[in-house]
Amino acid sequence: MLKTFRAWLKGSRLEWIDHVPTLGEEQIPVHVTFLENESVIDKQARGRRIAEILEKLAVSQAFTDIEPVIWQQETRQDRSLPGR
Template sequence: MLKTFRAWLKGSRLEWIDDVPTLGEQQIPVHVTLLENESVIDKQTRGQRMAEILEKLAGSQAFTDVDPVIWQQETRQDRSLPGR
């Protein structure tokens, strides 16, 4: 079973965040995957992408069988409403 360790990459050093692997002084080859930084995407592009996704969702009519009143009642069921 593979185990993943979290770390910060600073220059050419890794700083462990959670668990620290027991490696001793041996040199181990590693694979590092850098994820795309979300802040690179500008707000307009992100908003446009979100609008396209919401249009597709609306077009698929995925929530046609959901009654919004019943959904809201079920969602707020554990909370007592003042004055009611």
């Protein structure tokens, strides 16, 4: 059975959070997985990027040839109801 130990990575050192494994002085190969920790700054930057893309899309007038009412009717076509 695999054992998992939690630790903080500081520079090139791991600092154990919970239980400390008994390792001695031997070298043990490890796998470290970085969990996504999305900060508020990343969300704000992504929001600004999305806004820029939408502005460019609006300026390019990519959707001027689409009639919204007809598009909606085609997209939301009624389906036949069972038993009717």
